[in-house]
Amino acid sequence: MLRGDPASLAGQTIREVRRHGKFIVMDLSSGSVLTLHLGMTGKLLVNSGRTAYTRAGFQLDQGELVFEDLRTFGRIEISAALPDRVAALGPDALQVDADEFAARAKSRRSAIKPLLLNQRFLRGLGNIYADEALFGAGIHPRATASRLSVPRLRRLHDAIRQTLRQAIDAGGSSISDYVDADGVPGSFQERHQVYGRQGAPCPRCGGPIRRIVVAQRGTHFCPCCQKR
DNA sequence: CAGATCACCTGCTTGC
DNA sequence: TGCAAGCAGGTGATCT
Structure with missing residues (x-):
């Protein structure tokens, strides 16, 4: 469910949030990348509080970004660049001609x-x-x-x-x-x-x-x- | 290399 | 009522 070092996120700024197919990609100030996938039942919520299905929480200046995921098919990955297997996906369904x-x-x-x-x-x-x-x-x-x-x-x-x-x-x-x-x-x-x-x-x-x-x-x- | 199969996990619905 | 089986917005490892 989690790959990479969550401690490396401390103090960083989210420069951009983008979509890559079904993946949510956040570009961080250090140049590293936070890649999330909601799987089947994942949700990203702000200041929702925590439940039995809270798998991660990110403390932002604006509040807590909460990752909920009942079936645990979701993924979170912290890496130096967009993971190869994600970068190698086919053209986007809404962009391909x-x-x-x-x-x-x-x-x-x-x-x-x-x-x-x-x-x-x-x-x-x-x-x-x-x-x-x-x-x-x-x-x-x-x-x-x-x-x-x-x-x-x-x-x-x-x-x-x-x-x-x-x-x-x-x-x-x-x-x-x-x-x-x-x-x-x-x-x-x-x-x-x-x-x-x-x-x-x-x-x-x-x-x-x-x-x-x-x-x-x-x-x-x-x-x-x-x-x- | 492409395609098929299974595994991962939890909860709800259906049928016996 | 109780229990087992089947079903669910997805990917990814492993086999052929």
Whole structure:
């Protein structure tokens, strides 16, 4: 959960806070870097007080920055520079252009959904938004990436952007416990078209949404609207 | 090298 | 009621 020396943080100034895919990166005055990942259930809160799931606390001039994490899948790393494995992730889902996205996908023979979740292929997309984007593009989650036409891959690229933009606007998806830094839950779960809606009618064709398992992840899709 | 599988951890929900 | 199994916004080690 923690890598690096927490004592080295004492007295430092946070120069910048940025996002690298799903990682939160803080550049410190010494030039070293604090890298955090929220995992499944992590939260970063300010002056929230501590609970049984508080894994770390950072004393700032403004108060305590608290890292809560029920399932302990989150990570904190203190290092001289952005860790190699983080720096080596694929292009950001919101920054990659359609041509590059399509070209990268064309060279991969894996199923499209696990490819979208592979952070070395594309950074920043998770399980909910992979399902929602594939629905938006009308692509079956088990479709082979390299066999998808360039126009369909461009549509997928567009669907990823739209899905993420709308989700960000809605403050994210709060299924059970996600909240932002102010403790406020998101509302995008109310607009999920397929995720968590197995058995419910597809918003496009009215047929039942199905849940299958792809690469060990729960996967939700419309068998009628999403084709290989 | 890419892809599949499993491990990590805790709590909630479901079904017998 | 009680208990076991299944499920959950993710990564990363290890195997083929």
